[in-house]
Amino acid sequence: MNIVLLNPEIPANTGNIGRTCVLTNTKLHIIKPMSFSLEDKYVKKSGMDYWKKVQLYLYDSLDEIIEQNQNSTFYFATTKTECKYSDIKFKYNDFVVFGPESRGIPEEILNKHKDNCIIIPMKENGRSLNLSNAVSIILFEALRQNNFDFGEK
Numbered sequence: 001m002n003i004v005l006l007n008p009e010i011p012a013n014t015g016n017i018g019r020t021c022v023l024t025n026t027k028l029h030i031i032k033p034m035s036f037s038l039e040d041k042y043v044k045k046s047g048m049d050y051w052k053k054v055q056l057y058l059y060d061s062l063d064e065i066i067e068q069n070q071n072s073t074f075y076f077a078t079t080k081t082e083c084k085y086s087d088i089k090f091k092y093n094d095f096v097v098f099g100p101e102s103r104g105i106p107e108e109i110l111n112k113h114k115d116n117c118i119i120i121p122m123k124e125n126g127r128s129l130n131l132s133n134a135v136s137i138i139l140f141e142a143l144r145q146n147n148f149d150f151g152e153k
Helices: 011-024 041-053 062-068 107-112 131-145
Strands: 002-006 027-031 056-059 074-077 095-098
Touching: 002 011, 002 062, 002 131, 011 027, 011 041, 011 131, 027 062, 056 062, 074 131, 095 131
Parallel strands: 002 027, 002 095, 027 056, 074 095
Antiparallel strands: none
């Protein structure tokens, strides 16, 4: 699987997500700009000693990563759709894009990829789940659907 963070803002979330990616053999793709350095102590503290093992890829734009992975399916996690993540049949090499913590994926991107937007259902008394929790929920559903095939033989 592939997790994409679009302009992440909180280093601890990125560190936690990196750790999850290492333990599931998932690639982590980050689209710049970020509001912190990957050398940030909070990234490393959250990622612990796993951070140096992250399969990390950096991009300057969403278009760049989509262009480089034209044969893959991209899903966009948002609170602005009705399609539940659990209704998707994930394939092993799919990409799931998550937006910045403070504002989510921009509307123009969601509108462009309307058919591939997915939501984690939740009560309406808050904005959204923590980014690292949302990544884990969707990632583990995708892995479950693929019999927890971590791609290691």
